[in-house]
Amino acid sequence: MRAFEIQGSFGLQNLVLVDKPDLAPGPGQVLLKLRAASLNYRDLLMIQGKYNPRQPLPLVPLSDGVGEVLAVGDGVTRVAPGDRVAGIFAQAWLDGAPTREALKSTLGGPRGGMLAEQVVLSQDGVVRVPAHLSDVEAATLPCAALTAWRGLVEQGAVKPGETVLVQGTGGVSIFALQFAVLAGARVIVTSSDDQKLERARGLGAWQTINYRTTPAWGKRALELTEGKGVDHVIEVGGTGTLAQSMAAVRPGGHISVIGILAGASAEVNLLPILMQNLRVLGVVVGNRANFEAMNRAIEASALMPVLDRVFPWTDAREALEHLASGRHFGKVCLQF
């Protein structure tokens, strides 16, 4: 079988296609033949050595993949050969709050990931994917969709009639827009690109703001909500956007801290958080129970993930470069 590995040192130029021995499942394990994968910003950071510079190499990157169960080891009862499953992001985080150990079990670093024709996972580390989705569509779910779901639905408990502000139009944010619309919320989407904002309206966005031409977008969100403020913010920008998020949110509102696209550390003014009783909550993807709950919602609502481009998996480097360009809307995927 073939796989891509980051070899020698970090950098996209060191992502190489290699031949490896075929795999066999041990007791409690399943062997998957990969059919599709999707890219996350984290994968890019991992390959560039910015996510964890101490990650041992070689590493097969990518957290998100869908495959067919080819064979199962002794004692496997959760799935059977022929089933179509996705790997879960943190292989040992099945339910409840994360533990330190569970957070070290993530695919695509530190554990080997999905950019391979075959992978072996624990039977506990896979979930069946919604039947109405293609392989590529289903491959968008493990990280981006689940992060949006956990931030907005599980932790945010979004309600009909609430207002949600979603930053940008990348993978996590478009799922957050879709889940917010599904929940009956009004959604404000920000983007650097007016054409992307138009597409966001097509997906149900109530209002849009170009954050390039309106840098004080927090104030604009306040105006759009007649001075009330939004109930939830999907914060993917990080320290570069947090001040605007705090300007946009209502007293007692919720900021779901997910990403660091515009910076990971800076001086933060804590006063709005305490003076306005804000709930600023971190998100780290989600557990298997969250994934299964999300899949039930996706099936019940026939929700369709938004695909940007699908590349042949052997063009993984080109696909990662496309993700890095920020030109995409929704998910960049790979087909095996």
Ligand SMILES: NC(=O)c1ccc[n+]([C@@H]2O[C@H](COP(=O)([O-])OP(=O)(O)OC[C@H]3O[C@@H](n4cnc5c(N)ncnc54)[C@H](OP(=O)(O)O)[C@@H]3O)[C@@H](O)[C@H]2O)c1
């Ligand atoms: N905590 C977690 O569990 C978790 C899980 C998944 C992802 N993440 C993080 O969340 C972030 C998004 O991940 P992703 O995979 O969705 O990335 P992505 O698909 O690459 O999203 C990129 C998009 O984000 C938008 N963006 C960039 N800078 C922005 C800014 N300053 N303000 C508003 N929007 C901005 C841009 O949208 P426009 O082109 O429309 O401007 C850009 O196209 C990353 O930092 C990633 O590491 C965290």
